[in-house]
Amino acid sequence: MPVSALTENLKRDSQPDVSNGTASPSRDIPVSSGQSLTREVSRSLQTRESFSFGTSPDQQRHRPSLANTSHGSASPHLTRTMTGAPPKKLQPFREQDVKILLLENVNKTGQDILRQQGYQVEALKSSLPEDQLIEKIKDVHVLGIRSKTKLNARVLSAAKNLIVVGCFCIGTNQVDLKYAADHGICVFNSPFSNSRSVAELVIAEIISLARQLGDRSNEMHAGTWNKVSSKCWEVRGKTLGIVGYGHIGSQLSVLAESFGMRVIYYDVTNLMALGTAHQVSSLDELLKTADFVTLHVPEIPETKNMISEKQFENMKTGSYLINASRGSVVDIPALIEASRSGKIAGAALDVYPSEPAGNGDYFNNELNSWCEGLRGLKNIILTPHIGGSTEEAQSAIGIEVAESLVRYVNEGVTVGAVNMPEVTLRSLTMDEADHARVVFIHQNVPGVLGRVNKVLSDHNVDKQMSDSRGDMAYMMADISNVRQGEIETLYKDLESLKERIITRILY
């Protein structure tokens, strides 16, 4: 199998020949595997004790016990590896030592997968205020969150044992991804499991706004019969302007056309139009043309207050705005003004600059200074960030993210990570006794891999893969002829390298 990925620093380094453990500067390509690890392979029927050290660049981490353990998480999906031997289950700690904290009501599907591994799982229904969060995550190895939990540098720096974060959602703007990567904390998300749910919600909102359904329903709840047709419209033939034509925007495009809408979209990337939609070249062009404007961009500096006073001016009089992306994308005081002046005929908001950590009577001016102004507007649909909140989406997200976490914790595989290079190796198998998997997360500077391979040079490096992203790099190697007593020495030698961020040894 050809080498599948090599890092730039790998090329820069003078590499020892890692295939037989002897230094050979003339051979600069270590053996690597291009095999991709399937989910089935990662769920092994076999169990085996493993040894690893949680690490922190600046603090002593948990030191696992070497005692033999076994666990009962047998999977029905026994798969064979290339050699025909069953894959070996690698675990970084005794299962009962892996501490997982799940916040924000992560779906049971995800909780079950993690519990079946034998990990200690604590699941809370809501997010936590920053100080409580800092206290709570001091010793957790794995953290699961959704969109409300803010993992800034202050919070992450308190989590000395943390090796991985699972965002059980699409957006990862709530996490300081760079800080996490620089400190060896891998972050996963679920890139599209709730996209359809958001798109369907937006379709419902387009029709609801066009027919003023929210207001009529509120009036009926208050006992008022108000049968009107003035300024109520069919959506057929109207123009939908989609800002951000990614997973959600493109799903929406297909759904909207099936209602007879004309679809235009604006995206910073040149993207293939679905159906008869067409891409316009500027946001202003979209705003001037669309009857409904809907936002599906990520929260990044470029999208902050993307729709503000000037953009409302450019919108058609009597048009509608929908925001189910992130609260920071719309300047809400400008929206209130555009609604009061009649410039827009209605809006639907699912997301807000500040959102409460849990359910309750929080949508008031204490949360955001303009909440009560917003609540008093006509034809404004306000929902509590429920775009992705369907049984289907949450169940799929639970499975997808929990599986990524298990693969990372047990096997070091970063495929799907949002802040680290994607590194994988084919599984070790049960017929490979005395093997260990070394994961070395390190600063991306020249010479590191040479020093790492010197440490590994008493062993055969059966396969190795390394890749870098920004200031950090991720190296994974399977080495053989490792006696149990040697693992701690290997670990300490790797830990002593000054460029090291995190060392993990799995066996």
Ligand SMILES: NC(=O)C1=CN([C@@H]2O[C@H](COP(=O)(O)OP(=O)(O)OC[C@H]3O[C@@H](n4cnc5c(N)ncnc54)[C@H](O)[C@@H]3O)[C@@H](O)[C@H]2O)C=CC1
């Ligand atoms: N309300 C809710 O419950 C949910 C909200 N979301 C939010 O929706 C956002 C979009 O989700 P996806 O469609 O899955 O993301 P995506 O990454 O698939 O698509 C985003 C699109 O926006 C484009 N884009 C980026 N910057 C832009 C700019 N300045 N102007 C125009 N286009 C720009 C990108 O090129 C990309 O095509 C997420 O980032 C998340 O914040 C996602 C899921 C649920």
Ligand SMILES: O=C(O)CCC(=O)C(=O)O
């Ligand atoms: O429902 C959630 O947890 C957040 C949904 C969301 O905004 C996302 O997936 O980015």
